[in-house]
Amino acid sequence: MKIFKKIGTRLILAVSFTVIIIIGVFAYFNIESHSNNLISEVERHANQLSETVKNTMQFDMLLNNREHIARVIKTVAKEDGIKYIRILNKKGEIIYSTDSTQLGLMLDKKAESCYACHSENEPLQKLSINERTRIFKLNSDSSSTLGVINPIYNEQSCWNADCHAHSSEQTVLGVLDITVDLKEVERLTNNSKRDVALFALIAIVVIAIILRVLVKILIQKPVRELLQATNYVAVGNLSHRINSSRKDEIGKLADSFDNMTVKLAEARMQLFQSDKMASIGRLAAGVAHEINNPLTGVLTYSSFLLKRVKNNPEMKADLEVIVRETKRSREIVKGLLDFSRQSTPKKGTVEIAEVIDNTLAVISNQLKINHIILEKKYDKKIPQIMADANQIQQVFLNLLINAIDAIGKTGGTISITTKEIFLSPYGTFQIRNAMCPNSHSLMDEKHKIDGFPSIKLKAKSSQNEGFINLDPIYGKHQHHYGIQFKENEIINLFCPQCGVSLLDENKKSPTCGAPVYNLIIPDNGKVEGCTRFNCHWQKWDAVDSAGDINFVEIKISDTGSGIDPKFLNKIFEPFYSTKGQQGTGLGLSVIWGIINNHKGKISVDSTLNEGTTFTIHLPVCYE
Amino acid sequence: MSKKYDILIIDDEEVIINAINMIAKFNEYTTASATNATEALTLLDETSFNLIITDIMMPKMDGFQFLEIVNRKKIKTPVIMTTGYSTLENAVKALNCGAIAFVPKPFTFEELTSVFKRGIEYSKISNKLFSRGNSDDLLSIIPCPPKYYRLGFDSWMNEEFEGTVKIGVTDLFLNSVGSLDNIDLMSVDENIYQGNSVLKVVDSDEYIHQVLSPISGKIVSVNEKVLENINLLAKDPYFDGWIYTIIPFSLKAEINNLTSCSSDI
Numbered sequence: 001m002k003i004f005k006k007i008g009t010r011l012i013l014a015v016s017f018t019v020i021i022i023i024g025v026f027a028y029f030n031i032e033s034h035s036n037n038l039i040s041e042v043e044r045h046a047n048q049l050s051e052t053v054k055n056t057m058q059f060d061m062l063l064n065n066r067e068h069i070a071r072v073i074k075t076v077a078k079e080d081g082i083k084y085i086r087i088l089n090k091k092g093e094i095i096y097s098t099d100s101t102q103l104g105l106m107l108d109k110k111a112e113s114c115y116a117c118h119s120e121n122e123p124l125q126k127l128s129i130n131e132r133t134r135i136f137k138l139n140s141d142s143s144s145t146l147g148v149i150n151p152i153y154n155e156q157s158c159w160n161a162d163c164h165a166h167s168s169e170q171t172v173l174g175v176l177d178i179t180v181d182l183k184e185v186e187r188l189t190n191n192s193k194r195d196v197a198l199f200a201l202i203a204i205v206v207i208a209i210i211l212r213v214l215v216k217i218l219i220q221k222p223v224r225e226l227l228q229a230t231n232y233v234a235v236g237n238l239s240h241r242i243n244s245s246r247k248d249e250i251g252k253l254a255d256s257f258d259n260m261t262v263k264l265a266e267a268r269m270q271l272f273q274s275d276k277m278a279s280i281g282r283l284a285a286g287v288a289h290e291i292n293n294p295l296t297g298v299l300t301y302s303s304f305l306l307k308r309v310k311n312n313p314e315m316k317a318d319l320e321v322i323v324r325e326t327k328r329s330r331e332i333v334k335g336l337l338d339f340s341r342q343s344t345p346k347k348g349t350v351e352i353a354e355v356i357d358n359t360l361a362v363i364s365n366q367l368k369i370n371h372i373i374l375e376k377k378y379d380k381k382i383p384q385i386m387a388d389a390n391q392i393q394q395v396f397l398n399l400l401i402n403a404i405d406a407i408g409k410t411g412g413t414i415s416i417t418t419k420e421i422f423l424s425p426y427g428t429f430q431i432r433n434a435m436c437p438n439s440h441s442l443m444d445e446k447h448k449i450d451g452f453p454s455i456k457l458k459a460k461s462s463q464n465e466g467f468i469n470l471d472p473i474y475g476k477h478q479h480h481y482g483i484q485f486k487e488n489e490i491i492n493l494f495c496p497q498c499g500v501s502l503l504d505e506n507k508k509s510p511t512c513g514a515p516v517y518n519l520i521i522p523d524n525g526k527v528e529g530c531t532r533f534n535c536h537w538q539k540w541d542a543v544d545s546a547g548d549i550n551f552v553e554i555k556i557s558d559t560g561s562g563i564d565p566k567f568l569n570k571i572f573e574p575f576y577s578t579k580g581q582q583g584t585g586l587g588l589s590v591i592w593g594i595i596n597n598h599k600g601k602i603s604v605d606s607t608l609n610e611g612t613t614f615t616i617h618l619p620v621c622y623e
Numbered sequence: 624m625s626k627k628y629d630i631l632i633i634d635d636e637e638v639i640i641n642a643i644n645m646i647a648k649f650n651e652y653t654t655a656s657a658t659n660a661t662e663a664l665t666l667l668d669e670t671s672f673n674l675i676i677t678d679i680m681m682p683k684m685d686g687f688q689f690l691e692i693v694n695r696k697k698i699k700t701p702v703i704m705t706t707g708y709s710t711l712e713n714a715v716k717a718l719n720c721g722a723i724a725f726v727p728k729p730f731t732f733e734e735l736t737s738v739f740k741r742g743i744e745y746s747k748i749s750n751k752l753f754s755r756g757n758s759d760d761l762l763s764i765i766p767c768p769p770k771y772y773r774l775g776f777d778s779w780m781n782e783e784f785e786g787t788v789k790i791g792v793t794d795l796f797l798n799s800v801g802s803l804d805n806i807d808l809m810s811v812d813e814n815i816y817q818g819n820s821v822l823k824v825v826d827s828d829e830y831i832h833q834v835l836s837p838i839s840g841k842i843v844s845v846n847e848k849v850l851e852n853i854n855l856l857a858k859d860p861y862f863d864g865w866i867y868t869i870i871p872f873s874l875k876a877e878i879n880n881l882t883s884c885s886s887d888i
Contacts, residue, residue, distance in 0.1 A: 327731075
C-alpha cells in the first residue's frame with residue numbers, strides 16, 4: 001500500500017505503537033495499585049465490621065441468646081455489599097447464617113472459610129489480621145467476593161458461664177465468617193481501565209495529528225521542493241535555486257543542493273566555453289584554409305594578368321588594385337589564423353608604449369563612438385621588457401575593451417600610465433638552489449609550491465619528526481608541513497640526506513630570539529630564517545644587497561561603472577563575467593594567466609560608480 | 624621512364640592546379656598534375672620530374688605523408704610545399720622534413736615563379752651532385768660545418784660562446800638562387816621568429832627569394848660586410864658570410880625542429 005511507504009505514516013505508526021506500550025504499562029501498574037487500595041479499604045472495613053459483630057455478640061453468646069444473635073447478624077448483613085454473615089462452630093457446622101438455607105450445613109476443612117487455619121495438618125491456633133481475608137469467586141461467572149473469617153477464641157468468661165457449654169481446654173470456639181461482595185470495586189477498576197484506554201486513544205489521535213502537521217511542515221514540504229528542484233535540474237534548468245531559509249539538516253541539504261547546481265552550471269558553462277573556443281579555433285582554421293584557396297586563384301590570375309598588360313596603363317592600374325586588395329585579404333586571413341592557433345608564447349623584447357599604442361589603434365573607433373577622452377602618461381625612460389608582444393597586446397586589448405564597456409555611451413576618461421618601479425626581492429625572488437653544509441642539494445623537484453620546486457628539510461620537534469617543504473620564494477611563507485607543530489614551537493632542521501643540523505647555534509632571530517637555520521645558496525650567499533613555528537623572519541643578504549628588482553608598472557584607469565566590492569576577488573576566476581550573456585568570462589582569467597606566465601602581477605582597485613583601475617607589474621627581465 | 628616533365632603539381636582543387644599550371648607554362652616548364660597524393664605516387668613511378676609542388680591539406684593522404692613516402696622511396700626530386708593553412712609550425716615542419724621551400728597560399732605570380740626557378744635550379748644541382756663521373760663541371764657545394772644546425776636547406780644557426788647565435792644562409796640555397804643581385808636585411812633590435820622570412824635575396828632576374836629563420840630571437844647585430852660585398856655570402860657562407868647575430872628566445876625548444884649538420888657528413 002502506497003500510504004505505508006510514506007515517511008509520515010511510518011512515523012505515526014511507530015509513535016502510536018510506542019504510546020500504546022507506554023500508556024499500557026503505566027495503566028497496568030496504576031490500575032493495579034488503585035484496585036489494591038480499594039480492596040484493602042474494603043478489607044479493613046470488613047475486618048472492622050467483623051470485630052464489631054463479634055464484640056456485639058459476645059454478651060449474647062454468654063447468655064446463649066441465640067435469637068438475638070441471629071437478629072444482629074441479619075441487621076448487620078443488610079448493609080450494602082455484604083453477602084452473608086455466618087458463624088461456624090468448631091466442628092464446621094454453620095450454626096448462624098443470614099442465609100437460612102445454609103443453617104446446619106457442615107463445611108469441611110477445605111472450604112473457603114476454613115482453609116486459612118486448616119491448610120496445615122495441625123490447625124492454627126491464632127490467625128493474624130492479614131491472614132483472615134481471602135478473595136474468591138463463588139462460581140466462575142459471578143463477581144469476586146471477599147471473605148473475612150474471625151476466629152472466636154475461648155475466654156475465661158466462656159468456660160465460667162452458667163451454660164458450661166465450653167470447657168477451658170478449647171482454644172477456638174468457632175468462626176465468624178463475613179463475605180463481602182467486591183462488585184463495586186470491580187466496577188471502579190473497570191471504569192479506570194476504560195478511562196485509561198480512552199486516554200490512550202485520544203493521546204494517539206492527538207500525537208498523530210501533531211506529527212502529521214510537523215512532518216508536513218518540516219519534512220514533506222522541503223522534500224517536495226528538493227524533489228522538484230532535482231526535476232528542474234534533470235531537465236537542464238540549472239538556474240533554479242531552492243533558497244531555503246532553514247537552518248536545520250534539510251536547510252543544509254537545500255543549500256548544498258543549490259551549491260551543487262551552481263557548480264554544475266559553472267562546469268557546463270566551462271565545457272560550453274571551451275567547446276566554443278575550440279569551435280572558433282577550428283572554424284577560423286577552416287575558414288582560413290577555405291578562403292585561401294579561392295584567393296590563390298584570384299591572386300595568381302590577377303598577378304599573371306598584371307604581368308601581361310604592361311603596355312596598357314589603364315588596365316594595369318585596375319589590376320594593381322585587385323592584386324593589392326587580394327594581398328590585403330591574405331593578411332586578414334593570416335590574422336585569423338594567428339588568432340585561432342594555440343600560439344606558444346614568443347618572447348621577445350617589447351616596448352610597452354609601442355604595444356599600448358598598437359592596441360589603441362585597434363580600438364580608436366570605439367573610443368570615438370563612446371566619447372572617451374584618452375589620457376596617456378607614458379614614462380619615456382622605461383626599459384624594454386622580455387615578453388610576448390602579442391600576448392601583452394591581448395592583455396591591453398581586453399582591459400581597454402572592458403574599460404570602454406564600463407564607461408558605456410555616456411562618455412568618460414581612460415587614462416594609461418606607465419612607469420618603472422623597483423620592488424624588493426623579499427616576497428618575489430625565487431630560491432633556485434639550496435644546499436646543506438655538506439653540499440647536498442635540498443631542492444625537491446617533485447614537491448612544487450606554486451609551481452616552483454620546494455626546499456625539503458628534515459624536521460624534528462619535541463614530539464615527532466618528519467619533513468617540511470619550504471616555499472622557494474624568498475620571504476613568502478607557504479610552507480608545507482609534513483608533521484604537526486604546536487604554536488611557537490622551535491623546529492630543529494636537518495639535511496634529509498646526511499642529517500647534518502642546519503641550525504646556527506650562535507645566531508638568534510632578531511624578531512623572537514629563537515635559533516636560526518642556514519641554507520647555503522651556491523654562488524649567492526645564504527638564506528637565514530627563524531626556526532620558531534610561526535615566526536616568519538627570513539633574510540638573504542646577497543639578494544637584499546643587490547637591490548630591488550625593476551618592474552614596469554602599467555595602470556589602466558577608467559571612469560566607468562566600477563565593480564561591486566563583493567565581486568572584486570572573483571573577477572580573475574575563469575568564466576566569471578559581469579557582462580551576462582555578452583561576455584565569455586574568459587577575458588580576465590586569460591589576462592591573469594598571461595601576466596602570471598610573465599612572472600608579473602595584476603591587481604584591481606575599483607569604486608562603484610566611480611571607476612576601476614587595473615595595475616600590472618611586469619618584470620623587466622624575467623629569466 | 625620514357626617521359627620527363629619539369630613540374631608535378633599536386634592539389635585537391637582544380638582551380639589551384641590551373642593557376643599553378645598557367646604560371647609554370649608561362650615560364651616554359653612542362654607540367655603534369657594529380658588531384659591527390661596516391662595518384663601522384665603512381666605518376667612518379669612511371670614518369671620522372673624535376674620538381675614537385677604539393678598542397679599539404681588534402682583528403683586521405685596529406686602533403687607530409689606524401690613527402691615521407693617520397694623520401695622513403697629515395698626519389699631525389701625536390702619538393703615545394705604549399706598550403707592555405709600557413710602557420711609557422713607548418714613552415715618549419717615542411718623544411719625540416721626535406722621540402723626545399725614552403726609557399727603559403729595565396730601566392731602571386733612572382734612569388735611562385737621565383738620558387739619554381741630556385742626549385743628547378745636545385746634539381747639541376749642535385750642531379751649533378753648525384754651523377755658521379757661527370758666531374759667536368761667542378762661543381763662543389765660547401766657542406767654545413769659540424770655543430771651547426773640548419774632549417775632544411777634554407778638557413779643555418781651556430782651557438783657562440785657568449786650565448787648569442789649566428790645565423791646565415793646555406794650554400795645550397797645560394798647556389799640554387801644563382802647570381803645574386805641584392806639582399807634585403809632586417810635591422811638591429813627587430814625580433815625574428817623561427818619559420819618566418821628573415822632575409823630576402825634578389826637574383827639577377829629580380830626575383831625575390833625568401834629565407835626562413837632557423838631560430839627565434841632578437842637581432843643584436845647585422846653583418847655589414849655582406850651588405851658591402853654581396854659575394855662574401857657565396858664565398859664563405861658559413862663563417863664570414865653570416866647574416867645576423869641574435870639573442871635567442873627559446874633555443875632549447877626550437878633546436879628540436881632543426882637538423883644537426885654533424886649528421887650530414
